Amino acid sequence: RVYALITNEKEEILLADEEYLGKRFTKFPGGGLEWGEGIYDALQREAQEELHQGLTHAKHFYTTDFFQQSSFKKTDQLISVYYTAELSKPEDLLLGEFPFDFTHGKPSFRWVKISELRREDLKFPIDKLMLEKLKKSISDL
Template structure:
């Protein structure tokens, strides 16, 4: 049975014009994406994004604006669902207190997720894994005229 899988992601850009990327391992795959995840039944997009940032980054965020919504077909890499992803520009309400890495997939013991900053002027579509994230990168770079 096929179904829709609604995902919501936040592109957090810091005061140094760097965007936050999450490196993860799940379902036997490693991938780089923006913080965020799946919408839960009965949840709105903004509430889901705020929840995901609390779960992943222990951070409260403010949603600034919509950046991009998937406008092509994409099947999930993990199941039979069709992915629909919504991307927002966000900012942190307080500085993030995470163990930031400089190398992808540099996981601390006992965790399969790490975070790193990528300068916007160095960001490209190869920095993220999935097609929708690559498209969001293109929209972000156009918005910042890079």
């Protein structure tokens, strides 16, 4: 799976609120690879599908090197690749006004201050780890 840690000049990060199999969760934008697809190509395809635009300044941030069981299919394990990136046209993104605001469809997107985002705001264990790593990388600057 491949995900984007999309930030802006206001020190915010983009979150995706989704609903799948009757469960709601908040995560970073991204998803699975399709057969024959490279990781970077999948990142850009997911951005086009979900955000209706491409990503710029995409830079590899982290690849998991530990076992992580899928939250949805217990017989699957995940390898997740995260990139930092920016939106090519941030002004064109349709945003929700609150968590799980599906006015513009699913998933719903919203900006959150990185400094205010907490581990418990995210559903998946790897996203929680990425939040910690991102905050550390910012504090190390």
